[in-house]
Amino acid sequence: MKKEDIRIVFMGTPEFAVESLKALVENGYHVVAVVTQPDKPVGRHQETLQPSPVKQYALAHHLPVLQPVKMKDADFIEELRSYKADLQVVVAFRMLPEIVWGMPRLGTFNVHAALLPHYRGAAPINWAVINGETETGVTTFFLDKDIDTGRIILQKPFAIPDTADVEYVYDGLMHLGAKIAMETIDLIASKLPEDNLEKVDFTAVLNDISAPQACEDVELPTAPKIFKETCEINWNQSAKKIYDFVRGLSPYPGTWSTLHPISPNGEKPLVMKVYKTAKSDHPATGTPGTLAIEKNRLYVNTSDGCIELLDIQLSGKKRMDVRSFLNGFKGIENYTFRRE
Known part of the structure; x- marks a missing residue:
């Protein structure tokens, strides 16, 4: 036929x-x-x-x-x-x-x-x-x-x-x-x-x-079908798992996590989408979810080291590279990622 x-x-x-x-x-x-x-x-x-x-x-x-x-x-x-x-x-x-x-x-x-x-x-x-x-x-x-x-x-x-x-x-x-x-x-x-x-x-x-x-x-x-809750990053996982998780949901729907002020003084939590990360040899500096900033680079502690954030977006803001974000957002060192 x-x-x-x-x-x-x-x-x-x-x-x-x-x-x-x-x-x-x-x-x-x-x-x-x-x-x-x-x-x-x-x-x-x-x-x-x-x-x-x-x-x-x-x-x-x-x-x-x-x-x-x-x-x-x-x-x-x-x-x-x-x-x-x-x-x-x-x-x-x-x-x-x-x-x-x-x-x-x-x-x-x-x-x-x-x-x-x-x-x-x-x-x-x-x-x-x-x-x-x-x-x-x-x-x-x-x-x-x-x-x-x-x-x-x-x-x-x-x-x-x-x-x-x-x-x-x-x-x-x-x-x-x-x-x-x-x-x-x-x-x-x-x-x-x-x-x-x-x-x-x-x-x-x-x-x-x-x-x-x-x-x-x-x-x-x-x-299974992916929902908003599915896309929240668990910083208690390994850096490799988080790296794969981010690229598996980028660019859509995009992973996200909430930045909480370490010592609140009227600041509100901030939701950040993470579109791109990089594997890193940067040594762990704290518990999972805590941040490390070094020479305009932003690292997050995981269960087995650090992962570098490269491309992010704060809620209500434009998507941007981390260098631009750090230049425009002061006081990021006073925040940490934490799940509710």
Whole structure:
């Protein structure tokens, strides 16, 4: 079967998904419709509706767009079925009910930004960097009833340099995800005849090109959703753990910590975001969270030494390098980082 003959419904929302949709459109795949999240209210009073990046791309290329509030809505199901998709491709979307993922005869596959079964969940890129992994990757797998547990089709590895932050890995996996999406469709097409499709056992074909996930007896790392509380720095950890934690959440959503005055005299605690740090040989000078300033450089004590802060932002202020911060903020030596 030719790739151009496979009717595809694409599902996705953020920028990460746009790259895959763009690759399919620009390389001649037959995308018949796009499903994305409803427009999001933005602005001070939430008076403006912002379309998702996927919707913006789809409309610019004259693709029909569906935006269901509920994936089981009867009108949405009827409209989705009207496109008679052979295959559904999901990239950075939401959990689908069986009535949706089971609809196409060639199934529904997802592009996941990790090497499954490792890092199942909503934030695989962040957690791979936070945990100090040296390698991650992308996986295509057929959806089933559980989250990220379906049969694996293809995988591609991606190296994580020790200096990389999550933005670097995100960008790399975004492009690698587009590539593996096309290769997966090509693989499916190559296993189907050009005619007499009514005689094809589609389940057997799809099982032939995929395999169950190998789940070791050891506990696998997961990738739960990240909240504001997740991003608070624990200075009682090692410098290496803190270094990986910061780069795993930089530039977005960004780690943070609260500076408390050592001897309060009317000063209020200050919330600081930390976007970049550096490993340091600077000897420990105090308990975890206490500061050390030396020649326009700012160090924080951890459980096993010091870590240097390089790029920060005080609440209500602009993001800046530490040298600029120290030049403009006097009395920082009278503060310490402390968790509530």
